Amino acid sequence: MQDIDLIPHLFKTEYRKIVSVLCKLFGIKNIELAEDITNDTFLLASESWGLKGIPDNPVAWLYKVAKNKTLDHLRRDKNFHQKISPEISRNTQIIDESDIDLSQKNITDSQLQMMFAISSPSIPFESQIGLSLRILCGFGIEEIADAFLTNKETINKRLFRAKEKLRQDNIEISMPPDSEIEKRLETVLTTLYLLFNEGYYSASSNKKIRKDLCIEAMRLTFILIENESTNKPAVNALMALMCFHSSRFDARISETGENILYAEQNRDQWDEELIERGNYFLVISAQGRSLSKYHLEASIAYWHSLKEEMPNKWDSILQLYNRLLQIDYSPIAALNRTYALAMADGKPAAIEEAEKLPLQGSHLYHTLLGFLYTGIHDQKALDHYLIALKTSRTASDKKEIEAHIKKLSDLIL
Numbered sequence: 001m002q003d004i005d006l007i008p009h010l011f012k013t014e015y016r017k018i019v020s021v022l023c024k025l026f027g028i029k030n031i032e033l034a035e036d037i038t039n040d041t042f043l044l045a046s047e048s049w050g051l052k053g054i055p056d057n058p059v060a061w062l063y064k065v066a067k068n069k070t071l072d073h074l075r076r077d078k079n080f081h082q083k084i085s086p087e088i089s090r091n092t093q094i095i096d097e098s099d100i101d102l103s104q105k106n107i108t109d110s111q112l113q114m115m116f117a118i119s120s121p122s123i124p125f126e127s128q129i130g131l132s133l134r135i136l137c138g139f140g141i142e143e144i145a146d147a148f149l150t151n152k153e154t155i156n157k158r159l160f161r162a163k164e165k166l167r168q169d170n171i172e173i174s175m176p177p178d179s180e181i182e183k184r185l186e187t188v189l190t191t192l193y194l195l196f197n198e199g200y201y202s203a204s205s206n207k208k209i210r211k212d213l214c215i216e217a218m219r220l221t222f223i224l225i226e227n228e229s230t231n232k233p234a235v236n237a238l239m240a241l242m243c244f245h246s247s248r249f250d251a252r253i254s255e256t257g258e259n260i261l262y263a264e265q266n267r268d269q270w271d272e273e274l275i276e277r278g279n280y281f282l283v284i285s286a287q288g289r290s291l292s293k294y295h296l297e298a299s300i301a302y303w304h305s306l307k308e309e310m311p312n313k314w315d316s317i318l319q320l321y322n323r324l325l326q327i328d329y330s331p332i333a334a335l336n337r338t339y340a341l342a343m344a345d346g347k348p349a350a351i352e353e354a355e356k357l358p359l360q361g362s363h364l365y366h367t368l369l370g371f372l373y374t375g376i377h378d379q380k381a382l383d384h385y386l387i388a389l390k391t392s393r394t395a396s397d398k399k400e401i402e403a404h405i406k407k408l409s410d411l412i413l
Contacts, residue, residue, distance in 0.1 A: 006054060007046055014059060015042065015138035018066045020110035021102055023135070024173045025070070028117055028166050031135075037073065041066045063102045070100050110173070111136060112223055112230070117173045119188040120166060127162035128191045129198055134159060137216040146209050147198055181229055188224070189238055189294070192217050196242050200249070207253055214249065218242045233288030236281045237295040243278030244301035247271040258396040267307045275305045293328040296320050314343040331359050335368060347372045363392040363401070370404060382408045 015038055022034035041062055055061040118131045126148070133139040133147065145155045176184045199213025221239045224230040251269035252260050282298050300320045303313050321337035334357055342350035351372045359365035366388035373381035382405065389401045 006058065007042065007049070010045075010058060010062065011042055011140075012138045014062055016111065016136050017107045018062070018102070019135055020114045021100075021107055022066070022070065023117075024110040024113060025099060028171050028173055031163050031166070033073070035135075037066060037069050040069055067100045067102060108223060108226070111220075112227055113173045113175055115188050115191075115220060115223070116176060116184055117166065117171050119184075119191045120169065120171050121187055122169050122171070123162045123165050125191065125194055127158055127165075129195050130155060130158050131162050132191060132195055132220070133213070133216070136220060137212075139212075139216075143209055143212075146206050147202060147213060175229065178229065182232070185224075185230060185232060185235070188230075189234060192221050192224075193238060193294070195220075196245075200245055207255075210253070211249060214242065214246055218246065233285045233290060234292040234294050235285075237285035237292055237298045240278045240281035240285060241294055241298040241301050243274045243281060244298065244305045247274035247278065247305055256396075258399055261400075262304065270305070270307065278302065278305065291323075291327070293324060296324040296327070300324070314340055318344045331357055332364070335359060335362075335365060338372075339368060342372055347376055351376070361391065363388040363397060366391065367401060367404075370401075370408075374404075374408065378408055378412055382412065 018038045018041065019034050022037055023031050026033055044065055045058075045062060049055070049058075114136055115132075118135060119128055123131075130144055130148070133144050134141075139147075141152045141155050145152050148155065175181075196214055196217035199210045199217065202210045202213065218239065221235060221242060224232075224235045225239060247270050248265065250271075251265040251267070252262070254260055278298070278301070282302060285295055285298070300317055303310075303317050303320075306313065318337065318340045321333065321340055324333055325337065335354070338350045338354040338357075341353055351369070354365070354369055354372060357365065366384040370381045370385035370388060373384060375381075385401055385405045385408065389398060389405065392398050392401060
């Protein structure tokens with residue numbers, strides 16, 4: 001790695017670790033203080049390393065400077081407890097040097113605890129994802145804005161409101177008691193699931209950002225797996241789902257950022273190692289007694305990861321969708337089921353089911369109906385593709401739909 005790339009790389013890998021430890025140290029109410037100290041650490045690294053050269057152990061250098069800056073802050077505020085009321089002062093924990101623990105174990109524990117804090121149901125999911133990207137993944141504001149297809153001002157306001165809400169609710173950075181782990185874990189898994197989807201299904205044309213989002217979601221999920229109290233079947237099922245989907249990441253996105261349909265993907269580009277990991281985590285997830293939506297979605301993704309077409313593939317996928325809709329119904333899952341129905345039982349049966357769905361305002365709905373009607377009633381297919389073109393919002397979607405319209409127009413004319 002070239003010297004010029006080192007600091008951005010370390011910012012991505014070490015920022016989240018230092019911030020998580022300092023947030024745990026100071027409490028959620030001082031989350032911005034933790035960010036300021038960490039940002040100052042990297043600013044000093046940029047200035048110092050440019051003049052004096054890169055130290056032998058850059059990570060240890062960052063940790064030492066972060067610790068010293070934290071101590072400097074504590075010394076500057078040494079009279080803080082005398083300035084507030086004696087009653088509050090007696091109940092306030094004094095932080096000393098020994099509390100600034102940047103050991104690997106405390107870093108991992110702090111990130112795990114931050115996951116539960118950030119996944120508080122008191123803040124919207126989009127804010128949970130934004131905070132996860134900033135605090136737990138080390139993403140810059142511009143990167144987060146790119147991921148959400150918005151601007152830096154919007155992201156800054158969103159993060160500010162989320163931090164204020166966490167402060168107001170006095171959310172603790174700690175592990176829930178064992179009796180509450182399962183319940184709280186559901187919210188954490190939802191956040192990680194949405195974080196992964198933000199990368200995998202993102203409308204952003206930035207392929208690197210999209211892939212980084214998926215990688216970070218997998219890294220955080222693995223932290224849950226490594227901890228005995230959170231290594232639950234649903235966590236392993238979610239990791240299996242992420243592995244299966246990630247195995248096809250490069251094959252489903254063109255060099256220009258456009259989506260490539262499943263049937264048109266180059267299967268030689270699928271990552272065999274990730275498919276094997278997905279199989280491993282899916283087997284581990286089956287050891288529990290409960291069946292989560294992640295188990296079913298991972299099983300559907302498993303069938304999609306098979307390079308060779310199996311005789312019972314689409315029947316199996318259809319049955320899995322049927323079960324998924326029973327335990328966690330969503331219109332989009334129902335829409336995906338109609339594609340499996342078309343592959344298993346034919347397009348007419350799928351058209352009948354698809355037209356019952358309340359998704360007339362979705363370009364995905366009209367794109368699917370365009371596909372289903374193609375070869376059966378080409379004019380209806382063309383009409384649906386034209387509606388899909390009007391309702392789609394991204395250049396890549398529009399380009400894909402326009403290609404279908406051109407093919408159908410040539411056939412009809």
